[in-house]
Amino acid sequence: MHVLTSTEMKEIDKKTSTDFGITEEVLMEQAAMAIVGEIQKDFNKNSHLLFMVGTGNNGGDALAAARILHNEGYENIEVCIIGDENKGSRLFKKQLNTLKQFGFLDFFEFNVDFKNHVSTADCIIDGLIGIGLNGNTNDLIKGVIDIINTFKRGKVLSVDIPSGINANTGEIMGNAILADKTITFGSVKLGHIFFPGREYSGTIKVAPLSFPKSLFNISHRELVTPEMVKKLLPKRPKFSQKYDYGNVLILAGSSEFPGASILSAIGAQKVGAGLVKLITPTPLSSYVLNHEPGIIYKSLMKDKFSLKDFDLISKELKKASVIVIGPGLGRSDETMQFVRNVVEYSRVPIVVDADALYAVDSLSLRKNIVLTPHVGEMKRIVRTDEINIRQNYEYTEKFAKHKRATIVFKDATTIITNGERTYFNITGNTALAKGGSGDLLTGIIAGLVSQGLDVMEASIVASYLSGRTAEIISDEITEYYATPLDIAKNLYKAISEVLNV
């Protein structure tokens, strides 16, 4: 599914009408039918439905839905229009006239009594502002939203996007409706998938309407879905053996951070790599053997990697089909020199993570190198203090393009981009907000690359699977308790779920 900006959505809307002859009126009627469908699922004909209506097309959608429900025999509908009706959009005015033609009369003014209307409602329908929001909510709308947000009795259903949420970034513009459910049209918008918009949207439903599918290709951004992951998951033909599934070389760890390397190695192995070789400075044999004796393990019997280790491992570099470098390395100058040499010398795909990201400035990157920064690392490598970098996907896209590399910007909404195409992963929860989750992800990416996926494909599948596993096991053992090792051991749950999509 494509993830759209408001400009792209408006473009699609326009072309649907000009190039395909499906008018805005038709689309609005379909949008209204979709809203009605959602309301009918949860509320019966006696339910008190309170429609909060702005004077743009978002309000038009809400008015049309109120009309259809009234016509269907819903008896307890109230409509409150916020703003100057005479200054409303063409379709808003048209919908208002049509509603009146249907004999609907239960309009009420926004005044001191408003709280009384709210207090008895079963459902508030938020059709105040949609993707046409511009700037911060004005005082009138702000006051309305504040009161609606005190509503606890029933449910809030937002039309298209919670009013006050920036459709392009997910930011709260002044204040915003905290919805239980949002029904959006055509495809999701960026504001639905970036926090805080993602949280404010509640459960998101997408009503396709009659937009021609081909028009969505104006967007180069997509949401990672289980169907996409299923298609990408490497095949495992019966007539095959371990060399068909690649050779992962992991260069990670130091006496200071010994555990990271093991998580990366386990990650690679649990998604099906043929051979996983872990070379680490410090002795870890008992840990590795305890957790996964199948991992080929070698310790250099020292504190950290340095340049002179390069000769020792150069034979291994030649055999590898993919390299992981970074987790737990430490950031000393000698280790950074080692990292630079490995990256310069190798031609195979490389996953550059954690401490190795500190050498990025001096690395010449290429398309089959993937960098996997979290928020702090991202800020450092792009040299910015910009607070909104987490929602600023364009920043990450430009950086990937400039560096000619693939970036996995890990966050609660993860951005995966090579500067030309961008994917957003929204699986996962706070079970992953723990040291070691990133090390595991790095290994999973490498394990998938070793089986033939390119770094972008592998990053999509890896982010989805680690996040989805976190969700599945949190239902059983909670987000507090689940650790990166639990995620690693339960990856099969997300894999089999995907295989059965």
Ligand SMILES: NC(=O)C1=CN([C@@H]2O[C@H](COP(=O)(O)OP(=O)(O)OC[C@H]3O[C@@H](n4cnc5c(N)ncnc54)[C@H](O)[C@@H]3O)[C@@H](O)[C@H]2O)[C@@H](O)CC1
């Ligand atoms: N794009 C599409 O293809 C479709 C759009 N539809 C609806 O149309 C909506 C977009 O309609 P519009 O472009 O008319 O815009 P909206 O109705 O989303 O927003 C414009 C209205 O919000 C008010 N407003 C904007 N910024 C404000 C602020 N900061 N403070 C207070 N008030 C503010 C304006 O005064 C105006 O009344 C979508 O969100 C969706 O609900 C649907 O009819 C289905 C088809």
Ligand SMILES: Nc1ncnc2c1ncn2[C@@H]1O[C@H](COP(=O)(O)OP(=O)(O)O)[C@@H](O)[C@H]1O
């Ligand atoms: N609240 C959250 N929801 C979903 N995913 C999260 C959340 N917090 C962290 N993650 C994911 O967990 C991983 C954390 O990686 P990172 O911070 O590099 O861990 P570490 O370096 O300790 O191994 C990333 O894949 C990130 O996307």
Ligand SMILES: [K+]
């Ligand atoms: K809305």
